[in-house]
Amino acid sequence: MRSAQSDPYRRLLSAASLGISAMCLATLAPAPSTASSHREAPLIASTPSLDNTDLYAFVSPDASDTVTVVANWQPFEEPNGGPNFYPFAENTAHDINIDNNGDAKPDVIYRWMFRTTYRNPNTFLYNTGQVTSLGDPDLNIRQFYTLQRITPSGTKSILRTAQVAPSFTGEASMPNYGWLSNQAVTSAGADTRSFAGQSDDAFFADLRVFDLLYGGDLSKVGHDTLKGYNVNTIALQVPKSDLALKGNATRNPVVGIWTTTSRVGASMRGKPGAMQQVSRLGMPLVNEVVIPLGKKNEFNATKPTDDGKFAPYVTNPEVPKLIQALYKIPAPATPRTDLVEVFLTGVCEACGPVKANLNSQQLNKDVAKKSFVPSEQLRLNMAVPPADNPNRLGVVGGDLAGFPNGRRLADDVIDVTLQAAEGILLPNPPAAVKTLGDGVDSNNVGFRHSFPYVALPNQASVNQN
Incomplete structure (x- = not known):
């Protein structure tokens, strides 16, 4: 546990005076420090290549007329x-879904589909010599992808044979991996860029929380369990107008975003051979600790239009009760209608008990409010400019460009969510709530300063770290 640098509640009041309430931090995820969506459901844990682990969305700090979305698998x-390392799954749709009118249906889908080729199938080697470029003949295993933009008016292929940055096999094989990774940044139209490749896992957290919430001993916090691990990353940078309702980001700046993984031949639902959704991610921590074990697979296969059936797990969350039992911090009274507002509707004065405007699609001027359907999404108000001095605590730290108004790579979603879930936004919260955190405040390596922003993958074995 660490001391709060200042009173979070005062910071919330300050943000509210700007008309964009920091009370939005009462997110769906009433959870202690835990991974965002790593191995969160029984079925997806057995098929890790299909597991989408984290979603980030933010106004690009060096290109503020664009939005960057980063999704990890x-x-x-x-x-x-090795020797096969970590290819993207084939026969699989890796989708970033955009809802700009609040009807819980995607208005724009960006879809990546991957295929794998081998220069020499008669060797076990991923690369047969030193690789100095994506076109190097010594790169034996290569992946390519198509990128489609799907809207109700049709499907457009905006990339057809873009190449994936290879997995980092080591310095002997790839002495300038940063150069290889940057080569995989591909133009997909005016102010639109795509990237697919391996990166350091940007999420930082102490996962020992699953040991009975540290067994009642918070002196154990502070170990970044994800340090040294990599993930497969898809990143997209597009003009705001490509995402906004009617293409007008000034009148309609709020969008909802979620990622899905759909597999050909999956059998969770529907006919064999059909494309079936097997994993889903919007706000961090939802399926991990909010949805009960018996419903996790169902949540992964559910469309946002059906999210109302999961509301009871939001209004009566489990984790605050566990914390009360172990640490004697009183759980906030239920039902948690404040969490329902942020989870299902976004924050706006007309949406529910949190009387402030931040990131509901109902704030868009051209939305048909009668068609609005509550659903779980990561919502971003694109009108909020990037912060000159980002605060890891996002809105609760007075930085309105941060989580949960979207999510940046360096946002400390664990500390923000834990304090909010334990009542920091409610009147007279217990003093202990203001100091809660997992003791892990930043990623173990720095991020890139330009697209795709994610850090290069780690090479050292995790047991060496």
Whole structure:
């Protein structure tokens, strides 16, 4: 546990005076420090290449007329996991879904589909010599992808044979991996860029929380369990107008975003051979600790239009009760209607008990409010400019460009969510709530300053770290 640098509640009042309430931090995820969506459901844990682990969305700090979305797959990639390393799954749709009118249906879908090729199938080697470029003949295993933009008016292929940055096999094989990774940044139209490749896992957290919430001993916090692991990353940078309702980001700045993984031949629902959704991610921590074990697979296969059936797990969350039992911090009274507002509707004065405007699609001027459907999404108000001095605590730290108004790579979603879930936004919260945190305040490596922003993948074995 660490001391609060200042009173979070005062910071919330300050933000509210700007008309964009920091009370939005009462997110769906009433959870202690835990991974965002790593191995969160029984079925997806057995198929890690299909597991979408984290979603980030933010106004690009060096191109503020664009939005960057980063989505990760395949958790806990040990850097030296040869000889096959970590390809993206084939026959699989990796989708970023955009809802700009609040009807819980995607208005724009960006879809990546991958295929794998081998220069020499008669060797076990991923690369047969030193690789100095994506076109190097010594790069034996290569992946390519198509990128489609899907809207109700049709499907457009905006990339057809873009190449994936290879897994980092080591310095002997790839002495300038940063150059290889940057080569995989591909133009997909005016002010639109795509990237697919391996990166350091940007999420930082102490996962020992699953040991009975540290067994009642918070002196154990502070170990970044994800340090040293990699993930497979898809990143997209597009003009705000490409996402906004009617293409007008000034009148309609709020969008909702979620990622899905759909597999050909999956059998969770529907006919064999059909494309079936097997994983889903919007706000961090939802399926991990809010949805009960018996409903996790169902949540992963559910469309946002059906999210109302999960509301009871939000209004009566489990984790605050566990914390009360172990640490004697009183759980906030239920039902948690404040969490329902942020989870299902976004924050706006007309949405529910949190009387402030931040990131509900109902704030868009051209929305048909009668068609609005509550659903779980990561919502971003694109009108909020990037912060000159980002605060890891996002809105609760007085930084309105941060989580949960979207999510940046360096946002400390664990500390923010834990304090909010334990009542920091309610009148007279217990003093202990203001000091809660997992003791992990930043990623173990720095991020890139330009697209795709994610850090290069780690090479050292995790057991060496």
